[in-house]
Amino acid sequence: QVQLVQSGAVVKKPGASVKLSCKASGYAFTHHYMHWVRQAPGQGLEWMGIINPSGGSTFYAQTLQDRVTMTRDTSTTSVYLELTSLKSEDTAVYFCARASSRGWPNDPFDVWGQGTMLVVSS
């Protein structure tokens, strides 16, 4: 079945960097754009950016574009989110989510990973 499995919870200190992973299975990895969305404790959903697993092109939310990098590895059907210069405000659950249609970025998110908890604390 189609699924996205994310890496486990992580604790980092302020100023550090983190790289989260999301492994896709059950479908053609390069056919669907992938997004990253985060959710701070008790808060709403914040879209972070999108990556095209086929060519690797990316587009980031303006508020994060200086600190975020999304990459992909087609050999392992995985996408990665790297966030640098971590702050306490980055404490959140991070989700990867698939765009529903083949080859089209502007579509709803039909499959979600289980989420990865990132805690940034000294």
Add this chain to the structure above:
Amino acid sequence: EIVLTQSPGTLSLSPGERATLSCRASQNVTGDSLAWYQQNPGQAPRLLMYGASKRATGVPDRFSGGGSGTDFTLTINRLEPADFVVYYCQQYGSSSFTFGPGTRVDIK
């Protein structure tokens, strides 16, 4: 960037009643590219509606969506216990995919 506003913030209803959730956009949503998600505590969001009025796979017909342009609604008929969670709208028609702040549906 398109800003989405959801109202009310919390809706208190009883099982069996109808819920009407509102989502308003700061500018026109291209192609009515508006989705609704349901989120249970501790879980990832689940796609409910897309294209403003189309139900996602497996979503019961008690859920319906409507609206266009800048004003959209999600209606849930005959509320069941599992429906008392949080709902988010999202626009996916522009280069930035924004979410609304959410509406919590509580048991009265």
